[in-house]
Amino acid sequence: MLWVRGEIDAAGAEGRAAVEAARIVGHPLTLAFTGSFGAVLYGMRREWEHCRAYTAEATQIAERHGFRLWFGVGRMVSGWAERGAVEEVRAGMAVAGETGNQALMPMILGVFADSCRAAGRDAEAVSAADLGLAVGERTQQHFWRPELLRLKGEAFLRLADHSEEEAERRFRSAIEVAEGQEARSLELRAATSLAGISQRQKKSAEARDFLQPVYDSFTQGFDTQDLKVAKALLEELRA
Secondary structure (H helix, E strand, O other), X not given: OHHHHOOHHHHHHHHHHHHHHHHHHOOHHHHHHHHHHHHHHHHHOOOHHHHHHHHHHHHHHHHHHOOHHHHHHHHHHHHHHOOOOHHHHHHHHHHHHOOOOOOOHHHHHHHHHHHHHHOOOHHHHHHHHHHHHHHHHHHXXXXXXXXHHHHHHHHXXXXXXXXXXXXXXXXXXXXXXXXXXXXXXXXXXXXXXXXXXXXXXXXXXXXXXHHHHHHHOOOOOOOOHHHHHHHHHHHHHHO
């Protein structure tokens, strides 16, 4: 996937082109499919306004034509875009799950974990991330493993029965897995999370040393949320 590899602008352009081509063809299933994946892509990029627009169109088409999988995915992504609408995400997952679909399930559980975190339900986020990791192992879908590890670490930071050291281990594992997969977007997220811990520990130089090279490896997408957050943190670490 282009976005995962760090080809952020190219991923966005291809996603938009796919949806526009589907609109020209006017094929309902293709529209539901490409619109749903376009919405997921914008969710990955944390561009929630675009995510909402794409998922609204795709969900309406899927509901009208009885495409249960894509209706469920659309409802799930719609809840994700609202940042904390856990029950809407859960309802969408349930509809998609009724079809027996297992494709992308680790990522779907990651969406649920992220939504739980946004709602402050961190124990549920840990459970969802653990389930996503287990499903990924069982089905050999490892592409979302770095993000699941990172989400678990972020949840640990807000849970009284877990330590900062436990979170740090998850972030380092996420970075290692992302490096092995050449998944630079996920590596950047994990490195930013780890740098946040180092900043709190007054280890600014150490944080810069591992975050700066990851940030510098990007040649595009600097207007996206992940790169803006990483840049702002690097500036704080230099201050």
